[in-house]
Amino acid sequence: MGVQYGFSEQQTEIRNTMREFAKERVIPARAELDEKEEFPHALLQELGKMDMMGLYIPSELSGFGGGSFDFCIAIEELSRICIGVSVSYAANALGSYPILLFGTDAQLKKYMPPIAKGEKYCAFGLTEANAGSDAGGIQTTAVLKGDKYILNGTKQWITNGGEADTYTIIAMTDKNKGARGASAFIVEKGFKGFSFGKKEKKLGIRCSATRELVFQDCEVPKENILAREGMGFIVAMKTLDTSRPGIAAQGVGLAQGALDEAVTYARTRVQFDKPIIANQAIQHMLANMATKTEAARALTYAAARTIDAEEKDVSKISAMCKLFATDVAMEVTTDAVQILGGYGYMREYPVEKMMRDAKILQIYEGTNQIQRNVIGAALIKEYASMK
Amino acid sequence: MHIVVCIKQVPSSIAVKTDPATQALTCTGSDYLINPFDENALEAALVLKDSDKAKVTVLTIGAAQAADVLREALGRGADAAQFISDAAFDGSDAWATGKILAAAIQKLGDVNLVICGKQTFDGDTAQVGPSLAEFLGWPCVAFVRKIALEAGALKVERMYEEGFEKIALPLPAVLTVGKEINTPRMASLKGRMAAKKAQLAPITAAALGLAPETVGAQGARTRLAKMAPVPRKSGGIKVDGSDAAVAAKTVVDKLREMKLV
Ligand SMILES: Cc1cc2nc3c(=O)[nH]c(=O)nc-3n(C[C@H](O)[C@H](O)[C@H](O)COP(=O)(O)OP(=O)(O)OC[C@H]3O[C@@H](n4cnc5c(N)ncnc54)[C@H](O)[C@@H]3O)c2cc1C
Numbered sequence: 120m121g122v123q124y125g126f127s128e129q130q131t132e133i134r135n136t137m138r139e140f141a142k143e144r145v146i147p148a149r150a151e152l153d154e155k156e157e158f159p160h161a162l163l164q165e166l167g168k169m170d171m172m173g174l175y176i177p178s179e180l181s182g183f184g185g186g187s188f189d190f191c192i193a194i195e196e197l198s199r200i201c202i203g204v205s206v207s208y209a210a211n212a213l214g215s216y217p218i219l220l221f222g223t224d225a226q227l228k229k230y231m232p233p234i235a236k237g238e239k240y241c242a243f244g245l246t247e248a249n250a251g252s253d254a255g256g257i258q259t260t261a262v263l264k265g266d267k268y269i270l271n272g273t274k275q276w277i278t279n280g281g282e283a284d285t286y287t288i289i290a291m292t293d294k295n296k297g298a299r300g301a302s303a304f305i306v307e308k309g310f311k312g313f314s315f316g317k318k319e320k321k322l323g324i325r326c327s328a329t330r331e332l333v334f335q336d337c338e339v340p341k342e343n344i345l346a347r348e349g350m351g352f353i354v355a356m357k358t359l360d361t362s363r364p365g366i367a368a369q370g371v372g373l374a375q376g377a378l379d380e381a382v383t384y385a386r387t388r389v390q391f392d393k394p395i396i397a398n399q400a401i402q403h404m405l406a407n408m409a410t411k412t413e414a415a416r417a418l419t420y421a422a423a424r425t426i427d428a429e430e431k432d433v434s435k436i437s438a439m440c441k442l443f444a445t446d447v448a449m450e451v452t453t454d455a456v457q458i459l460g461g462y463g464y465m466r467e468y469p470v471e472k473m474m475r476d477a478k479i480l481q482i483y484e485g486t487n488q489i490q491r492n493v494i495g496a497a498l499i500k501e502y503a504s505m506k
Numbered sequence: 507m508h509i510v511v512c513i514k515q516v517p518s519s520i521a522v523k524t525d526p527a528t529q530a531l532t533c534t535g536s537d538y539l540i541n542p543f544d545e546n547a548l549e550a551a552l553v554l555k556d557s558d559k560a561k562v563t564v565l566t567i568g569a570a571q572a573a574d575v576l577r578e579a580l581g582r583g584a585d586a587a588q589f590i591s592d593a594a595f596d597g598s599d600a601w602a603t604g605k606i607l608a609a610a611i612q613k614l615g616d617v618n619l620v621i622c623g624k625q626t627f628d629g630d631t632a633q634v635g636p637s638l639a640e641f642l643g644w645p646c647v648a649f650v651r652k653i654a655l656e657a658g659a660l661k662v663e664r665m666y667e668e669g670f671e672k673i674a675l676p677l678p679a680v681l682t683v684g685k686e687i688n689t690p691r692m693a694s695l696k697g698r699m700a701a702k703k704a705q706l707a708p709i710t711a712a713a714l715g716l717a718p719e720t721v722g723a724q725g726a727r728t729r730l731a732k733m734a735p736v737p738r739k740s741g742g743i744k745v746d747g748s749d750a751a752v753a754a755k756t757v758v759d760k761l762r763e764m765k766l767v
Contacts, residue, residue, distance in 0.1 A: 129699065136695050143692065170695040183695060 122413060124420050126192075133189055136169060137196035149201040152326035153472055156318070158282050159204045159326050166208060167237015175212050176219065181232035186427040187361070191368035191419060198372025199379070202476035203326035205372065209365045210278040210327075213484070214241030216358040217287040217303050221346040230285055230305060240283040244274035244332050245355055252489050254289070254355065255298050259334060261290040266341045268292075268304060270312070270334040278483070280330030281315040284308045287358075288332070289351045301351025305343040312337030323475035359484055360433050361426060363441040366484050367419040370444030373480070374412040377448075377455035377473045381405060384459050384468075401458060408451045415444035435497035442490035445480035452477040507560035507655075509551040509619045510611055512634070513544040513579060515572040516627040524735070540575045543623025545690040546683050550653055551621050552583045553688065558655055561585050563617075565610055567595055567603060573706045580701035581693030588614075591708035594716075597723025600629070604637025606721055609714040611642060617678060619660070624649050624682040632682070639680035646680040647673050651687050 126134070144162055152159055166172050175190040176182025183189075190212065197205040211234060218230055233239040250256035259272025270290055277286075286306045293300035306313060316331025345354055382405055385396035395401050422440040426433050452474040456463035463470045481487045518537040540548075551562045563586040564579040566572050576587035590610055598606065611617050620639075625632035632648070639646030651670065652663040660679055663670045665686060693701070711718055719725060743760065747753045761767045 128702070132698050132702070133695060136693070136698060140692055165692070168694060169692060170697075174695070 122417075124417075129185075130189060130192055133174070133185070134192050134196055137171065137193045138199075140166065140169065140171075141197050141200040145197065145200045145204055149204065149326075149469070150466070150472070152201070153203060154325075154466075156320070156325045158328045159207050160282070162204055163207060163240070164237060172208075172211065172237035173235030176215065176231055176235040180227055180235055182235035186423070187364055188420060188423040188427050191364050191423045194365050194368040195372035195375070195416075195419075198369040199376040200372075201326075202369055202373055202473075202479070203324040205369055206278060206324050206327045206479075207282075209362075209369065210243070211241045211283075212365060213358065213362045214243040214279065214283060214285065214287050216361050217243070217345050217354050218285075218305060220357050220361065221303070221350070221354050222305075225342070226305060226345070234285060239285055240279050241285045241287070242277050242279035242283040243358065244277045244280075244286055244288045246275050246277070247273060248275050252486055254352070257289060257291060257301065259288070259290040260294070261292050261302060261304060261339070263292070263341065268339045268341060268344065270304070270306070270337040270339055272334050273316075274332040274334075276319065276329050277332050278327055278329055280328055280332055281318065282328045286332065287345065287354075288334075289355050290334075292348045292351070296349065298352050299349050301355075302348045303345040303351045303354040304339050305345060306334075306337065306339055310337055310339060322478060323472070324479050356434075360437045363437040363484055363490075364419055364422045364426065366480055367415070367422065367440035367444035370441075370446075370448035370477075370480050371412065371416045371419050373448045373473060373477055374408070374415060374444070374451040377452040377470055378405070378408050378412055380468070380470050380473070381408065381455040381458040384462070388459075388462075395458070404454055404458060408454055411447045412451060415440075415447040419444050432497075435494055435501075438485070438490040438493040438497075441484065442487050442494070445477075446487060448480050449477045507554070507558055507618050508614070508616045509554060509560045509562050509621060510614065510617050511544070511548045511551045511562060511564045511579070511584070512607055512620065512622045512638070513548060513564055513566050513575050514541045514623075514626050515539070515566065515568050515575045516541045524733075538571065538574065540578055541623050541626045541628075543625060543682075543684055544575075545623075546685050546687050547621040547623045548579055548582060548584065549688045549690040550681075550683050551619075552691065554619075554653070554655060555583065555585075560619075563588060563614065565590060565607060567591070567598070567606055576706055577698075577701040577704060578693060580704055581697035582691055583694075583697060587704065587706060589706040589708055590714070592710040592712075594711040594718040594722050597726060598721055599726035599728045600631045600633035600637050601727040602721045602725045603634050604639075604641050605725070606711075606714065606716065607634070607638045608641030609716055610709065611638070613714060619677060620644075620680040621653075622680070622682045624684045635680055635682035642678070642680065644678050644680050645675045646682075647675060648682040650681045650683045653681065653683075653687070 170183050173182030174185045174193055178184035194205055194209050215234055218226055234241050245254055247257050261268040261270050288304045288306050289301055291300050292302040312335045314333045319329040385401050386394055388395045419440045422436045425436050455470045456474050459468055459470055462468050515538045518539050554560045555562050562584045564576055564584045565588045566576055567590045573589050576589055580587055588610055622635035636646050647662050647664050649665045650662045651665045654661045660675050662673050664673055745753050745756050
């Protein structure tokens with residue numbers, strides 16, 4: 120019945136561990152966390168004790184030493200039950216990748232172990248009010264004064280904002296240089312001049328914390344720059360290339376979760392004296408949902424394996440899986456609500472939340488239009504280089 | 507400090523069926539799990555391990571598949587496991603089970619504290635903990651909801667239906683606990699990976715120095731003569747619902763009659 124993706128023994132264990140956790144701990148909590156818009160701190164703390172917070176972090180830095188594929192498996196299982204919890208979990212990796220990919224030994228040793236153990240959370244700050252898809256338009260500045268960079272500006276809609284202790288921030292060190300004038304910094308909660316806006320009210324993923332990061336003459340030690348001055352956008356793009364399969368995995372898990380609900384319901388809901396699943400119209404909907412979910416999974420795993428194989432340029436495959444799996448998640452969750460009819464629209468059933476949660480996946484870490492732009496640009500480059 | 511936790515594999519509640527002829531429980535081919543109160547016992551031991559650097563050993567008696575509960579316990583943080591398995595143990599009652607466990611604990615030699623679940627999901631006797639304490643000659647407090655270790659002795663709270671007792675007792679000792687005491691943790695990924703590889707060779711009656719006729723069905727002091735289902739409560743009053751208006755009136759009349767509305 121199951122499709123064989125060649126999981127190692129370790130990967131099977133990762134899947135089972137997260138599956139059991141999601142079932143035992145997240146199912147009973149998800150509706151209330153959503154309703155109260157409460158950050159899933161206790162769940163993340165428990166995931167820390169279960170070695171899951173450090174899954175993607177090397178063992179020398181107190182992590183588990185897993186790769187992209189391992190991490191995607193974990194995200195998928197958590198997302199099957201709740202995207203709000205899974206983004207609060209996975210955004211730690213988004214915030215950490217700049218350090219893992221570009222950090223010095225000293226930066227790695229200082230910042231990664233507490234994140235790996237789940238003692239501290241992490242977040243990534245690129246977006247601003249006037250710079251979303253067009254990240255090149257960021258206006259936050261960083262000016263070197265003595266042994267400190269002074270940051271000024273406001274980041275918007277930062278996942279884990281306020282909850283995290285460690286932030287990786289993209290700011291302009293030289294506005295005249297355009298894209299080459301950006302740099303990446305590690306900023307700690309508590310640094311002078313760093314504060315937070317209020318928690319945003321959202322359509323979905325309501326338990327996840329989304330806040331503004333406000334820098335007013337914020338003092339960041341010089342040694343907290345990542346890579347070099349001018350490398351900011353390279354840091355950001357490599358980070359997103361690495362993290363996008365995680366968003367794809369959210370899409371796969373969410374689609375699977377919605378499919379689980381839809382099939383279960385269709386088998387038991389009786390109308391016209393037969394279960395609704397006996398109608399071919401319903402079966403065909405379910406067949407499409409299942410097929411697209413499996414295709415999304417296969418593409419996501421392929422992207423994760425490509426990253427693990429240390430392929431140099433993963434932009435295209437990474438964008439492809441994010442685009443495809445999250446479009447599938449939107450479609451499958453919408454169809455799941457349709458199959459549950461009016462019950463699906465009610466909060467007593469989990470699919471209305473799944474549908475609300477799905478939308479963000481097509482927006483964050485680059486909208487799906489932007490993913491198509493990335494794929495298009497990669498195609499142009501690829502074919503231009505062909506003789 | 508060496509803590510032993512006795513755990514039992516029990517059928518998951520959904521999977522149990524009763525044989526209509528004998529009324530005995532049949533659990534073949536169903537799902538198994540750690541007896542829920544034993545999970546609390548393990549957690550209580552692991553909490554002491556976290557705070558007082560204790561060593562935790564888990565014991566189970568059972569057939570081959572029972573080793574699964576030991577792996578689960580190792581995954582959660584137990585340091586060692588003893589898989590006690592021998593056909594001679596089949597049919598043990600609470601008395602014989604206590605005897606076997608006590609023999610295994612004595613053989614370990616350096617045990618200071620034994621924690622058991624207050625009762626099992628299947629047998630439901632609540633006797634094994636006290637029984638093994640008797641064999642060991644150690645004090646026992648059952649139905650504990652709080653454990654504190656102070657200056658090498660125990661201070662525990664024992665539950666009653668309306669309230670609790672505070673009891674001080676020396677070590678070594680046996681405690682049994684219920685679900686009130688804690689929320690069991692889940693196994694960590696590294697723990698699970700390591701537990702998969704653990705070697706769990708069966709420890710036999712001979713290895714524990716127990717003569718086969720003193721344990722199992724032969725050594726049992728009690729015999730299960732008969733099991734019977736609890737009589738169902740009578741089904742209340744059924745109202746014919748074919749005509750909604752009539753049905754509603756009937757229900758309201760009944761409620762009025764009973765002075766409920
Ligand atoms: C809940 C949530 C959490 C977030 N978390 C983070 C975070 O942790 N860190 C962070 O840095 N950011 C985060 N973001 C920001 C997110 O990445 C951006 O919202 C996203 O990149 C889109 O930017 P925008 O919202 O400004 O939309 P815009 O860029 O204004 O886009 C509006 C619309 O125009 C389309 N569009 C724009 N340009 C083009 C183009 N060239 N071609 C075709 N279509 C185009 C877009 O696809 C979209 O449909 C988060 C956002 C949300 C809502």
